[in-house]
Amino acid sequence: MRIARFSIDGNVAFGVVEGDTSSATTATEDGPVLDIIKGHPFAEFERSGQRVPLSKVRLLPPVLPNKVVGIGRNYAEHAAELGNAVLDDQGRPEAPVAFFKPSTSVIGTGDPIAYPSFSDEVHHEAELAVVIGRMCREVPRDRVQDVILGYTCANDVTARDVQRREKQWARAKGFDTACPLGPWIETELDPSDLGIMCTVNGEQRQLGRTADMIRSIADLIVHITEAMTLLPGDVVLTGTPAGVGPLSVGDEVAVTIEGIGTLTNKVIKRG
Incomplete structure (x- = not known):
């Protein structure tokens, strides 16, 4: 499972990456998508079923570490x-x-x-x-x-x-x-x-x-x-x-x- 942290429309969320990411840097709306998760990946979480194209989001650092x-x-x-x-x-x-x-x-x-x-x-x-x-x-x-x-x-x-x-x-x-x-x-x-x-x-x-x-x-x-x-x-x-x-x-x-x-x-x- 690939978990990304991203922003879209001023909101920050985590999502599960679905689809072929080999050309993610030039992704189109028909390319990989993110299934937004409820909560965060450091505990049990559910997929929301709400999907956004990877091409439409800004990928953020996947975590904000304490250290x-x-x-x-x-x-x-x-x-x-x-x-x-x-x-x-x-x-x-x-x-x-x-x-x-x-x-x-x-x-x-x-x-x-x-x-x-x-x-x-x-x-x-x-x-x-x-x-x-x-x-x-x-x-x-x-x-x-x-x-x-x-x-x-x-x-x-x-x-x-x-x-x-x-x-x-x-x-x-x-x-x-x-x-x-x-x-x-x-x-x-x-x-x-x-x-x-x-x-x-x-x-x-x-x-x-x-x-x-x-x-x-x-x-x-x-x-x-x-x-x-x-x-x-x-x-x-x-x-x-x-x-x-x-x-x-x-x-x-x-x-x-x-x-x-x-x-x-x-x-x-x-x-």
Whole structure:
């Protein structure tokens, strides 16, 4: 099931996406539709039977998270391209590197990424995002799936020069518009081996598979919830494959994940 959050005529709602979404960016009235749901997707809900064409709505970020928890260096080739080790002195995986992106960094598909004035080197990072479906902490490994609502595409936009210069990642990864999410949440998906691709102006930049993650989604949820409570709608970013690179004003960047869809954003100059 694909669940989208959208606005139409000034109203915001959730809906179940029905129909072929492979050409959703150019949808017509005969294309995919949204069956508006009663309530929200973080509890049992009913479909209203009221349908609107996908082409007639504005897709919003599929969730408004209380927090976004990012994981760094979860693909060996990406860690290597930035000169970072992923194994300790005994050859074991190091503990996951976690960071936060604030809720104010979240935007949806079609929304612009505003190039920050304090950076000259902004990079794209295509990632699979996990959407949490219920409040949870200290989640045992065999219950991880119970706390997940579904999955969406993410772009962990990063001011790489700021990240290097400041030695921590709050401003580099937390500036406004630095967390595109979308286009919707896919609730019925095996995330263990999905293709991830990033293109800039139609040119392929990143291509990887979730099977190459150093730490599985279960590992990450267990690790994070040892320390903090995750709330419904919170998002976990699972890391990016190799191939990260620069974005410039005017670029169009797209993140496509197998079984989900495509998240597209254009880069603009910050006003």
